[in-house]
Amino acid sequence: xxxxxxxxxxxxxxxxxxxxxxxxxxxxxxxxxxxxxxxxxxxxxxxxxxxxxxxxxxxxxxxxxxxxxxxxxxxxxxxxxxxxxxxxxxxxxxxxxxxxxxxxxxxxxxxxxxxxxxxxxxxxxxxxxxxxxxxxxxxxxxxxxxxxxxxxxxxxxxxxxxxxxxxxxxxxxxxxxxxxxxxxxxxxxxxxxxxxxxxxxxxxxxxxxxxxxxxxxxxxxxxxxxxxxxxxxxxxxxxxxxxxxxxxxxxxxxxxxxxxxxxxxxxxxxxxxxxxxxxxxxxxxxxxxxxxxxxxxxxxxxxxxxxxxxxxxxxxxxxxxxxxxxxxxxxxxxxxxxxxxxxxxxxxxxxxxxxxxxxxxxxxxxxxxxxxxxxxxxxxxxxxxxxxxxxxxxxxxxxxxxxxxxxxxxxxxxxxxxxxxxxxxxxxxxxxxxxxxxxxxxxxxxxxxxxxxxxxxxxxxxxxxxxxxxxxxxxxxxxxxxxxxxxxxxxxxxxxxxxxxxxxxxxxxxxxxxxxxxxxxxxxxxxxxxxxxxxxxxxxxxxxxxxxxxxx
Amino acid sequence: xxxxxxxxxxxxxxxxxxxxxxxxxxxxxxxxxxxxxxxxxxxxxxxxxxxxxxxxxxxxxxxxxxxxxxxxxxxxxxxxxxxxxxxxxxxxxxxxxxxxxxxxxxxxxxxxxxxxxxxxxxxxxxxxxxxxxxxxxxxxxxxxxxxxxxxxxxxxxxxxxxxxxxxxxxxxxxxxxxxxxxxxxxxxxxxxxxxxxxxxxxxxxxxxxxxxxxxxxxxxxxxxxxxxxxxxxx
Numbered sequence: 001x002x003x004x005x006x007x008x009x010x011x012x013x014x015x016x017x018x019x020x021x022x023x024x025x026x027x028x029x030x031x032x033x034x035x036x037x038x039x040x041x042x043x044x045x046x047x048x049x050x051x052x053x054x055x056x057x058x059x060x061x062x063x064x065x066x067x068x069x070x071x072x073x074x075x076x077x078x079x080x081x082x083x084x085x086x087x088x089x090x091x092x093x094x095x096x097x098x099x100x101x102x103x104x105x106x107x108x109x110x111x112x113x114x115x116x117x118x119x120x121x122x123x124x125x126x127x128x129x130x131x132x133x134x135x136x137x138x139x140x141x142x143x144x145x146x147x148x149x150x151x152x153x154x155x156x157x158x159x160x161x162x163x164x165x166x167x168x169x170x171x172x173x174x175x176x177x178x179x180x181x182x183x184x185x186x187x188x189x190x191x192x193x194x195x196x197x198x199x200x201x202x203x204x205x206x207x208x209x210x211x212x213x214x215x216x217x218x219x220x221x222x223x224x225x226x227x228x229x230x231x232x233x234x235x236x237x238x239x240x241x242x243x244x245x246x247x248x249x250x251x252x253x254x255x256x257x258x259x260x261x262x263x264x265x266x267x268x269x270x271x272x273x274x275x276x277x278x279x280x281x282x283x284x285x286x287x288x289x290x291x292x293x294x295x296x297x298x299x300x301x302x303x304x305x306x307x308x309x310x311x312x313x314x315x316x317x318x319x320x321x322x323x324x325x326x327x328x329x330x331x332x333x334x335x336x337x338x339x340x341x342x343x344x345x346x347x348x349x350x351x352x353x354x355x356x357x358x359x360x361x362x363x364x365x366x367x368x369x370x371x372x373x374x375x376x377x378x379x380x381x382x383x384x385x386x387x388x389x390x391x392x393x394x395x396x397x398x399x400x401x402x403x404x405x406x407x408x409x410x411x412x413x414x415x416x417x418x419x420x421x422x423x424x425x426x427x428x429x430x431x432x433x434x435x436x437x438x439x440x441x442x443x444x445x446x447x448x449x450x451x452x453x454x455x456x457x458x459x460x461x462x463x464x465x466x467x468x469x470x471x472x473x474x475x476x477x478x479x480x481x482x483x484x485x486x487x488x489x490x491x492x493x494x495x496x497x498x499x500x501x502x503x504x505x506x507x508x509x510x511x512x513x514x515x516x517x518x519x520x521x522x523x524x525x526x527x528x529x530x531x532x533x534x535x536x537x538x539x540x541x542x543x544x545x546x547x548x549x550x551x552x
Numbered sequence: 553x554x555x556x557x558x559x560x561x562x563x564x565x566x567x568x569x570x571x572x573x574x575x576x577x578x579x580x581x582x583x584x585x586x587x588x589x590x591x592x593x594x595x596x597x598x599x600x601x602x603x604x605x606x607x608x609x610x611x612x613x614x615x616x617x618x619x620x621x622x623x624x625x626x627x628x629x630x631x632x633x634x635x636x637x638x639x640x641x642x643x644x645x646x647x648x649x650x651x652x653x654x655x656x657x658x659x660x661x662x663x664x665x666x667x668x669x670x671x672x673x674x675x676x677x678x679x680x681x682x683x684x685x686x687x688x689x690x691x692x693x694x695x696x697x698x699x700x701x702x703x704x705x706x707x708x709x710x711x712x713x714x715x716x717x718x719x720x721x722x723x724x725x726x727x728x729x730x731x732x733x734x735x736x737x738x739x740x741x742x743x744x745x746x747x748x749x750x751x752x753x754x755x756x757x758x759x760x761x762x763x764x765x766x767x768x769x770x771x772x773x774x775x776x777x778x779x780x781x782x783x784x785x786x
Binding site: 139140141142144147152154155156157158159160161162163187188189190193194195215216217218219220221223224227236237240243244245288305306309310312313316326327328547548 | 618619620621622623625626627629630633634635648660661663664665666667668669670672673695696698699700701702719720722752755758761763764766767770771775776777778779780781782783
């Protein structure tokens with residue numbers, strides 16, 4: 001792996017005590033999470049503390065805000081990292097009173113806190129002082145109660161209004177000068193990649209403001225995980241977060257977090273299979289991203305889309321051979337994978353090799369049709385610009401960050417699985433525009449192919465008596481009470497993290513998903529305000545969101 | 553149209569018609585009551601033949617609504633695209649507008665915020681219209697059935713003709729489901745309209761109760777709303 005030497009030198013390693021000194025008088029208590037030291041701070045000094053941690057200690061990545069309700073208090077945890085070194089983490093724990101759960105908003109420090117805190121308000125019920133726009137984000141605005149709170153009654157009736165059928169040219173949608181027009185895009189529209197609703201204000205053909213209205217696919221993934229047991233019942237759900245064939249990448253996120261929480265080892269052989277499967281999923285996912293991006297830009301249900309689907313079909317056949325399913329694999333188990341490679345192994349290896357042999361030619365076709373095509377270049381070069389500092393503030397990760405020149409890839413920077421034994425590169429483009437994000441995806445397909453090839457070589461030569469696919473894992477897992485962890489992997493769209501708190505039972509007390517698309521989608525107004533409507537569509541396509549993961 | 557052999561979706565004898573009559577009672581299904589049928593109403597011999605012809609036409613050339621919700625829509629895209637190519641069966645050109653569509657495939661989990669929109673899209677489709685429910689979520693809520701926000705199946709909102717089970721169904725399964733729907737349409741069959749507990753209503757028409765009182769200052773009298781009685785959900 002081309003790590004280490006190429007990494008920029010970080011400043012002096014900050015120890016937990018340094019951080020504690022930096023927080024100073026605002027520190028109430030210290031905790032120890034599995035992934036990072038936790039610092040309990042005063043709820044009215046969140047901005048001060050986070051400003052200091054960001055500017056003086058270099059924690060410039062707010063990767064997630066996990067909110068939860070305890071018997072005696074509410075709590076928001078700000079999981080901070082460094083883009084230069086994501087293994088250097090701290091958790092800032094902000095308690096809030098049970099009867100009046102209010103704490104200060106982190107939005108002025110990290111823009112990404114806007115949506116994360118709205119979600120915490122929506123689902124758990126914590127209110128954030130100084131938040132610019134604290135309203136429900138996932139559930140309808142007329143919803144009663146906060147469903148992840150402790151005393152929520154799931155059987156109470158709810159009323160949901162349908163207001164979007166109002167005439168967008170009505171007078172009250174115009175401003176004083178009467179120059180602007182209000183335009184609804186979605187929630188059922190081919191260009192929104194699912195059920196996303198964009199409330200757009202136009203001046204002529206230019207976008208003045210765009211606001212994403214999400215929650216049309218909020219299917220309670222966190223509640224489902226909290227109702228399942230660690231060992232078997234949670235694993236099927238990750239497949240359905242990012243359902244663009246990225247199943248194994250998502251399963252990796254849960255497997256990694258739960259294995260670290262419950263101290264489970266994974267045999268090396270299983271790790272190689274996992275790594276190979278995950279990269280196969282990444283190729284399939286990027287293929288669809290490229291295909292639908294071209295579909296958005298050209299508006300054409302023909303060649304490029306069909307080519308992408310063709311290559312995805314090949315990959316799905318391989319994944320079906322490996323896992324038994326086309327889309328929802330449920331292939332990982334805590335401590336390994338569910339079964340070995342399909343027999344006869346030689347045939348499977350040959351099929352994978354055939355795919356890898358054909359891939360360069362297929363990619364050549366994509367480059368001919370898309371990236372070297374003048375029409376697409378006119379549409380994408382210099383449009384949807386996302387400067388790196390803005391991307392960082394919004395917590396953008398994955399191809400979106402790497403297309404803005406941020407050299408951040410958890411596979412290399414926070415290694416897991418077998419990635420650090422293999423030879424591959426992180427693709428970074430510094431154009432910051434739609435075109436760069438497209439190029440990053442196309443190049444990542446090549447890198448994934450390199451990884452798969454090396455895994456295949458390893459698996460082929462693996463001695464037959466050392467093929468352990470699962471370690472010995474107890475039938476029922478009960479991690480210790482109050483053990484907390486936040487762990488992330490590099491999913492197809494970026495940093496896919498999971499926060500879990502154990503309470504001594506066989507089910508997690510809190511299960512929070514940090515979805516890369518949720519943070520990435522937040523950057524859309526930055527990219528499209530002032531641009532034309534078609535560029536808004538192109539920018540949305542280049543973000544490659546999947547609503548199952550945005551809404552969860 | 554001349555002989556049975558040329559009809560692609562004709563099955564044996566009168567079985568299909570019998571099941572329909574057993575279910576809906578004797579008489580015709582009013583979802584097939586077209587202007588043409590009214591025009592030819594005085595000459596019954598031509599009428600029956602013409603109806604069959606129209607049904608065959610409907611079954612052989614269906615426009616699907618391009619409608620993606622969740623995981624199943626990925627498999628639906630694969631069904632439309634190369635390899636599975638639903639267009640081979642005369643049902644594979646997705647239309648972006650509900651005004652041009654005959655069939656809506658509901659591919660995914662329906663949640664409380666989306667159900668009113670889906671109902672609206674369904675209402676915008678011209679008659680006769682048909683619904684294919686794809687995947688377990690449209691049958692019962694599937695793996696998310698216990699979710700606080702999940703509508704327990706598409707039939708809570710719109711009538712469904714064909715259910716394709718699976719999570720997600722393979723493209724082959726969806727092709728089979730669509731072919732079955734074509735067969736039923738060609739035979740003049742349609743599913744009975746099921747009980748639909750969740751309708752779009754004006755807010756002022758709701759029975760007054762605690763929830764309505766609470767929301768009275770947030771929702772206008774004439775706003776359309778959908779009221780979910782979760783306690784009564786299956």
